[in-house]
Amino acid sequence: xxxxxxxxxxxxxVIGTVAHASLHLTAAAAVxxxxxxxxxxxxxxxARRHGRSAG
Numbered sequence: 001x002x003x004x005x006x007x008x009x010x011x012x013x014v015i016g017t018v019a020h021a022s023l024h025l026t027a028a029a030a031v032x033x034x035x036x037x038x039x040x041x042x043x044x045x046x047a048r049r050h051g052r053s054a055g
Contacts (some may be wrong), residue, residue: 018026 018029021029
């Protein structure tokens with residue numbers, strides 16, 4: 001439950017920051033996050049396919 005509260009608080013801070021940032025900065029940050037999530041997903045799929053634990 002505490003994790004959810006912290007995540008929502010962080011989301012509120014990030015959304016507030018994005019509302020005041022330029023469109024170029026927001027787009028660059030979105031691309032960075034998308035690449036990071038893509039790499040994470042590929043690592044997870046690779047680890048599950050080879051029977052290794054992610055941790």
